[in-house]
Amino acid sequence: MAKTLGKESTCSIARSLEAVGDTWTLLIIREAMLTGATRFQEFREALGVAPNILSKRLEKIVEDGLMERRTYREPGSRPRDEYVLTESGRALTLVIGALADWGRVYRPRQDGTSPCFAGEKTGGIARLGFVTADGDFAQPAELVAQRTPDAQLTTP
Amino acid sequence: MAKTLGKESTCSIARSLEAVGDTWTLLIIREAMLTGATRFQEFREALGVAPNILSKRLEKIVEDGLMERRTYREPGSRPRDEYVLTESGRALTLVIGALADWGRVYRPRQDGTSPCFAGEKTGGIARLGFVTADGDFAQPAELVAQRTPDAQLTTP
Numbered sequence: 215m216a217k218t219l220g221k222e223s224t225c226s227i228a229r230s231l232e233a234v235g236d237t238w239t240l241l242i243i244r245e246a247m248l249t250g251a252t253r254f255q256e257f258r259e260a261l262g263v264a265p266n267i268l269s270k271r272l273e274k275i276v277e278d279g280l281m282e283r284r285t286y287r288e289p290g291s292r293p294r295d296e297y298v299l300t301e302s303g304r305a306l307t308l309v310i311g312a313l314a315d316w317g318r319v320y321r322p323r324q325d326g327t328s329p330c331f332a333g334e335k336t337g338g339i340a341r342l343g344f345v346t347a348d349g350d351f352a353q354p355a356e357l358v359a360q361r362t363p364d365a366q367l368t369t370p
Numbered sequence: 371m372a373k374t375l376g377k378e379s380t381c382s383i384a385r386s387l388e389a390v391g392d393t394w395t396l397l398i399i400r401e402a403m404l405t406g407a408t409r410f411q412e413f414r415e416a417l418g419v420a421p422n423i424l425s426k427r428l429e430k431i432v433e434d435g436l437m438e439r440r441t442y443r444e445p446g447s448r449p450r451d452e453y454v455l456t457e458s459g460r461a462l463t464l465v466i467g468a469l470a471d472w473g474r475v476y477r478p479r480q481d482g483t484s485p486c487f488a489g490e491k492t493g494g495i496a497r498l499g500f501v502t503a504d505g506d507f508a509q510p511a512e513l514v515a516q517r518t519p520d521a522q523l524t525t526p
Contacts, residue, residue: 232477
């Protein structure tokens with residue numbers, strides 16, 4: 215039987231989940247993306263997460279290369295760590311956006327909020343979805359999935 | 371402090387994670403999407419997951435409305451349950467696709483595989499990404515996220 219969990223899996227989804235198959239991890243990444251939070255205290259206050267859990271998650275996030283640990287020092291204080299998204303951490307935008315879109319539609323709330331992604335230079339809103347060769351958005355129900363060797367796939 | 375976890379959160383990402391912030395749950399959904407698996411034994415064999423864990427996850431998946439439990443009976447056997455993706459379960463295509471794309475790029479493996487999503491009628495490959503108003507794909511690094519009231523957002 216093929217190994218189905220973790221780093222050694224041939225399935226790219228399982229390998230991703232090894233890094234981000236955890237609610238707190240994704241909420242920490244979300245917070246960094248949406249509010250620019252970088253400091254332990256900022257994450258703790260925004261998420262209401264217990265310090266020991268936050269420590270462990272940040273440790274694993276750094277190990278997994280999603281954030282980089284840097285040192286900062288404010289006048290009169292001892293040096294402290296801050297946590298900055300790396301390229302691979304920022305690339306989770308797609309995962310965060312997909313989770314937001316699903317929650318917005320299937321777990322609606324009148325006072326709900328979601329991230330809205332806009333071009334850094336243009337300010338224009340970007341929409342997330344599956345796009346056909348014709349440039350049209352396809353609904354999930356119109357798609358079938360097939361397991362394909364990664365060598366045959368490319369990223370937009 | 372706002373409730374940041376689970377069903378009551380105002381954040382759509384947190385509400386999604388209440389249903390799918392779990393590795394086994396997402397691997398079960400993946401298996402159903404990619405191979406059409408519906409039966410306990412099929413999930414158990416494909417994922418190598420312990421029966422008690424699989425039972426609990428399927429229970430929660432049904433409670434959360436991602437799959438529907440149906441009864442089937444093979445000649446000479448007692449009735450058994452099978453699990454079929456609902457509309458909201460199928461709509462996780464975006465989340466599954468985003469996880470696959472991230473894993474393919476940031477956890478590459480020579481023998482890696484990912485789902486490839488194609489139009490059910492057309493057979494044409496659909497690509498997942500953020501699309502600007504001009505119809506171009508935008509890279510995550512070119513985007514900034516901003517928390518926005520859901521009432522102002524629409525789905526493609």
